[in-house]
Amino acid sequence: MFLDTQVPSGARACVRKLKAVLTDPATDLVRIQVTFTSPSGDRASGCTKESPSTAQVRLPEPLGDRDVIVDNYTHFTADGAEPPALRLCGNLGCTPAATGCTAASYDQALMAVGAPRHTYRNSEQCDGKWLVLDFSWRTGPACGDSTDPACTSRLGDRWFFRAKKSGWEPIIRTSAGGCGDVQRKEPAFPPPLCESLAPLPSSLHPTYPPPSPSASPDSSG
CATH class of the missing domain: 3.10.450 (Nuclear Transport Factor 2; Chain: A,)
Structure with a gap:
């Protein structure tokens, strides 16, 4: 499997030991971590830009229809993708709810x-x-x-x-x-x-207890 990633770049060599490894045995998900070493933390190194690069990981068996998690939070799925590529899932997950009154x-x-x-x-x-x-x-x-x-x-x-x-x-x-x-x-x-909407007050004092909260806006779908 090949993984495209962004790495530090500059006038001199800015990346060493770029690799991708399985972090857990493959189950219904394949978890991968991409690592490298770089002097980019020191701006004097000149490694202040970014450029694309590719890391390769060998899976113990074919990926099939399993999803891939890279670096614990970047989620890819084969669902809806054109092989051999995978589709990047968004903040709402891989199958967001349809837009509507729900x-x-x-x-x-x-x-x-x-x-x-x-x-x-x-x-x-x-x-x-x-x-x-x-x-x-x-x-x-x-x-x-x-x-x-x-x-x-x-x-x-x-x-x-x-x-x-x-x-x-x-x-x-x-x-x-x-x-x-x-x-x-x-x-x-x-x-x-909208015609019946009243102006919003600057603060609200709801009857206790308040209504049930919605899902946190920064959660995945």
Whole structure:
């Protein structure tokens, strides 16, 4: 198996002992680590750029339809790829949820706008092609299980999206009510999804306990 990777480069030799090795016995996944040595940590070495290189690893048996994990986090799959190449999986995993009015698809929208971890989805207006997503996250001191309103205060946000093949694409962020802001940016946004929206308050004090949190926006699908 050949693995393309990026390595330090410069005027002099910047990489030695480039290799790829199996880190665990092959099961339903093949785990590989790519390593090399380089003086790139010392900028005086001149190894301040990057260039492509290839490492080779010999598998004890044919890969078949198994996925490959490189350096613990980069995931490749044969599913949907044209042999002998593998397909690089994204932050939503190798088989992301279809764009639509589902919880998994809303989680993709949260990732698209960099929502804070442990975000709560407060409401969704969705018709499959357009989406309004209100969400919030806790702020202030950590208060354990206290029911003190000061401990359950949350900041809120509102984003508008359009559906794309790759997922929900952000259009605009606003705290205003109604359709004015989004329709200035995207006139085709449908009024039924936005005309009844109230302005967002600067902070929210939900009835305790709060709603169940959505999946963390930085998790894999």
